[in-house]
Amino acid sequence: MAEHGWEGVAKIAQDFRDASVRRVEPSVPDVPSELPKDVTDLPRRLLAENEVLITQTAPENLVESLAIGKLTCNAVVTAFLRRAGLAQKLTNCITELLPEEALRRAKYLDDYYHEHNRPTGPLHGLPISVKEHIGMKGKGLNAGFVGWWHHKGGDDANTLKILWQAGCVFYARTTQPQTLMHLETSSNLYGVTVNPFNRDLTPGGSSGGEGALLGLRGSCLGIGSDIGGSIRSPAANCGLYGLRPTSYRIPVDGWSGTMQGEEHIVAVMGPLSTSLEGVKLFMKTVLSAKPWLIEPSCVPIPWRDRDPHLTVAQSKKLRIAVLWSDGIVKPHPPITRALTEVVTKLRDIPAIEISTWEPHKHDEAWEIIASLFFADGAQEETAAISTSGEPWRPLSRFIIHENPYLKHLSVEEIWYWTTRREQYRRAYNNVWNATATGTGPHGEPEGTVDVILAPVGPGAAPPLDQSRYWGYTSQWNLLDYPALVFPVSKVDPEVDQVEEGYEPTNEKDAFNYHLYEPEKYRGAPISLQLIGRRYEDEKVRFVS
Numbered sequence: 001m002a003e004h005g006w007e008g009v010a011k012i013a014q015d016f017r018d019a020s021v022r023r024v025e026p027s028v029p030d031v032p033s034e035l036p037k038d039v040t041d042l043p044r045r046l047l048a049e050n051e052v053l054i055t056q057t058a059p060e061n062l063v064e065s066l067a068i069g070k071l072t073c074n075a076v077v078t079a080f081l082r083r084a085g086l087a088q089k090l091t092n093c094i095t096e097l098l099p100e101e102a103l104r105r106a107k108y109l110d111d112y113y114h115e116h117n118r119p120t121g122p123l124h125g126l127p128i129s130v131k132e133h134i135g136m137k138g139k140g141l142n143a144g145f146v147g148w149w150h151h152k153g154g155d156d157a158n159t160l161k162i163l164w165q166a167g168c169v170f171y172a173r174t175t176q177p178q179t180l181m182h183l184e185t186s187s188n189l190y191g192v193t194v195n196p197f198n199r200d201l202t203p204g205g206s207s208g209g210e211g212a213l214l215g216l217r218g219s220c221l222g223i224g225s226d227i228g229g230s231i232r233s234p235a236a237n238c239g240l241y242g243l244r245p246t247s248y249r250i251p252v253d254g255w256s257g258t259m260q261g262e263e264h265i266v267a268v269m270g271p272l273s274t275s276l277e278g279v280k281l282f283m284k285t286v287l288s289a290k291p292w293l294i295e296p297s298c299v300p301i302p303w304r305d306r307d308p309h310l311t312v313a314q315s316k317k318l319r320i321a322v323l324w325s326d327g328i329v330k331p332h333p334p335i336t337r338a339l340t341e342v343v344t345k346l347r348d349i350p351a352i353e354i355s356t357w358e359p360h361k362h363d364e365a366w367e368i369i370a371s372l373f374f375a376d377g378a379q380e381e382t383a384a385i386s387t388s389g390e391p392w393r394p395l396s397r398f399i400i401h402e403n404p405y406l407k408h409l410s411v412e413e414i415w416y417w418t419t420r421r422e423q424y425r426r427a428y429n430n431v432w433n434a435t436a437t438g439t440g441p442h443g444e445p446e447g448t449v450d451v452i453l454a455p456v457g458p459g460a461a462p463p464l465d466q467s468r469y470w471g472y473t474s475q476w477n478l479l480d481y482p483a484l485v486f487p488v489s490k491v492d493p494e495v496d497q498v499e500e501g502y503e504p505t506n507e508k509d510a511f512n513y514h515l516y517e518p519e520k521y522r523g524a525p526i527s528l529q530l531i532g533r534r535y536e537d538e539k540v541r542f543v544s
Contacts (some may be wrong), residue, residue: 006146006390008187013149020097021085023044023077028085037198038523039090043083043216051079058275059126059143059220066125069113072123073106077169078126079536080219084172084277087218093185093193093209095132095173096140096503102127109167109290113260115343119166119204128163128218129172131207133180134269135184135254136160137168143256144178144206147387156255159223159269162289172219179381180225182206182231182395183371183457183467192464195237202462204233211271215525220274223284225255226325227267228373229457229473231528235272235485237461240387242272242485243279244476246535250286252390258380264372264418265477274544276486278468279303279535283537289331301535310538316425317445318543320346328363329469329509332459332516334496338488338526342453351467357452360431361424366471368407368424371417377408393523394465421478428479432533451543458512460491460524465516469508482537486544489526493518 004012029046031039044052054076065071089095107349109125119125130136134144135153143146158168165241176289178187185193185208193208195201203212207224213233214222224231226244235242247266255269271282284303294300304310322343325331331339346352374381378400385392393405394402400406409417437447446505455472475482496518532540 005182006388009146009149015532017094017096017190020099021088021094024081024085024097024099025474026082028082028089028130031086033088035090038196038382039199040216042090048085049084050075055217055220057220059273059278060275060281062220063126063281064121065209067119068262073109073169074103076125076195077102077106077127077171081171083216084129084213087196087216088214089210091194091199091203092191093175093212095175095190095209095237098171098173101473101492102169104137107168109169110525116530119167121165123163124167126168126221127171127219128168129174129210129213129222130160130170131210131222131224132173132176133256134160134223134225134504135256136173136449139173141256144176144180144189145384145387146188146390147384148256149189149320151256152252153164155254158251158291158295159286160254162286163293165289168286174213176207176209176221177205177395178393179399180206181228181381181397181399182232182393183229183470184304184395185209186302186393186465188390188393194464195461195524197239197463197525198521200463200520201465202237202464204237204461205467206230207216207234210234214238214272214274217274221278222272223269224272225269226477227265228369228470229426231270231272232235232456232473232485233467233485234295236527236529237525238526239273239485239487240272240485241276241279241406243270243283243537244268244483245270245283245477245537247480248251248297248299249301251291251298252296258384261377262375264375264414264421265369266480269442273407276541279484280541299535301455305540305542310536311542317353319449320543321355321449321452323359323452325359325360326338326471327359328471328506329458329512331455332496332512333499333535334460334489334521334526335455335458337496338528339453339455342488344526355449357449360428362471362475365424365475367405368417368420369474370403371407372441373422374400374403374406375414376407378406387434395467397539398468399519408516414494422529423442425479444541451540454529454531456485456527456529459516460521460526462515463520469512474532480534481531482534482540483529484540484544485527485530486528487527490516491521491524491526
């Protein structure tokens with residue numbers, strides 16, 4: 001490490017990445033030297049017609065075509081490798097392509113199909129992209145730190161083993177930020193990943209490489225992780241579907257990061273997809289493999305998409321409560337417009353009842369989660385950065401150095417904040433129960449709100465290095481509620497004008513208000529999220 005310096009290691013990483021793109025055959029097309037802000041249309045101009053058709057097909061339709069032999073695995077994998085290579089040139093979203101391994105896998109699957117006239121499993125031939133810190137045996141596992149460049153995965157992560165057994169193909173690994181604790185994707189190893197809809201904006205983070213890649217349809221199904229918004233932020237910023245599952249449903253053994261073993265705020269693994277059905281495909285495939293038998297921390301709950309408790313009977317109204325604002329930072333006009341448009345359409349459906357969700361002490365929620373994010377006072381993050389001498393990225397400084405709640409906690413202080421967490425969860429649970437319309441035979445609340453409809457952030461994708469408000473996503477991490485993001489619209493500066501005369505109520509609100517200049521956000525996707533109660537992941541998917 002010392003002989004190269006951090007800049008030298010970064011060059012090695014980028015050269016390694018670039019070489020993997022060059023090994024794709026046919027070669028990845030060159031892109032114009034002068035790029036427009038919105039590059040989402042360029043792959044359609046630069047790739048062959050059949051490649052465009054394949055890569056713009058939803059994952060559930062791809063697996064169907066592969067299962068009946070309408071498409072070969074080789075053709076599908078080659079198309080996605082080429083489009084992923086283009087996505088790298090346009091947004092800087094890739095850490096490594098895997099052309100040799102992916103095509104070898106595709107050949108095996110095609111040969112199997114030719115011999116047996118059936119697919120190997122439910123994901124036969126489906127290309128899946130993977131965030132870099134989710135381990136692959138023998139592959140790099142740096143988690144965004146220059147000083148960890150030499151780390152290698154000792155084995156495939158458990159979730160990857162399940163998906164592989166189901167017949168998928170891993171072909172692309174994607175960028176993440178320094179510390180994994182940004183709602184953007186910026187590291188000293190690979191630089192800044194940008195948003196394909198507007199390259200002046202962020203794709204989100206920390207799974208922003210996945211967000212940018214899927215946004216450009218260089219993937220149709222990818223795997224990210226989420227401890228404060230890291231699946232939902234990229235999904236929202238790039239117009240995708242993304243699910244933050246309840247903790248301990250999807251296995252996580254085999255990933256990399258600091259503070260391994262902490263349980264105060266539990267990180268989860270989950271899907272990002274170009275379709276809603278892709279989210280279900282991922283969850284159902286993983287949970288059908290009974291992951292609790294290989295990772296005992298996982299709860300033994302299969303995917304229950306036909307459970308009456310997690311759907312809505314025709315005789316019962318679907319109750320959706322709308323969180324218009326968290327009472328701390330008011331959303332930008334495009335977000336409020338999206339909420340209004342969705343609610344207006346929902347009100348016209350007799351089987352749906354709309355109400356307003358009043359935020360319950362969301363400021364207290366941030367105090368608790370920000371106190372528990374770095375219980376060691378960020379010693380491990382600091383050590384990992386110091387190992388190489390790399391500089392601190394702006395948003396690493398923000399979440400650590402500018403975090404007023406950061407402190408090295410004693411055992412007693414950890415107990416105190418964990419107790420505060422549980423007290424807050426009980427209080428929020430009581431608020432939800434208070435929406436009941438009756439009680440059951442055992443005194444349990446019945447007829448409560450089914451899901452909460454809410455912003456994913458206080459605006460669409462922010463300008464680079466400006467994602468400084470986590471409250472609309474981290475709130476649900478603290479409560480451990482499942483949340484599913486879905487796309488609604490795009491920012492239109494002619495429609496989404498600044499709210500003149502608004503007086504911000506606090507410093508965070510003022511920062512967000514002054515951040516909004518309509519033209520800067522032109523074309524940025526606008527997304528919302530549905531939040532359910534713990535272990536009602538199926539319901540948020542059903543309602544979506």
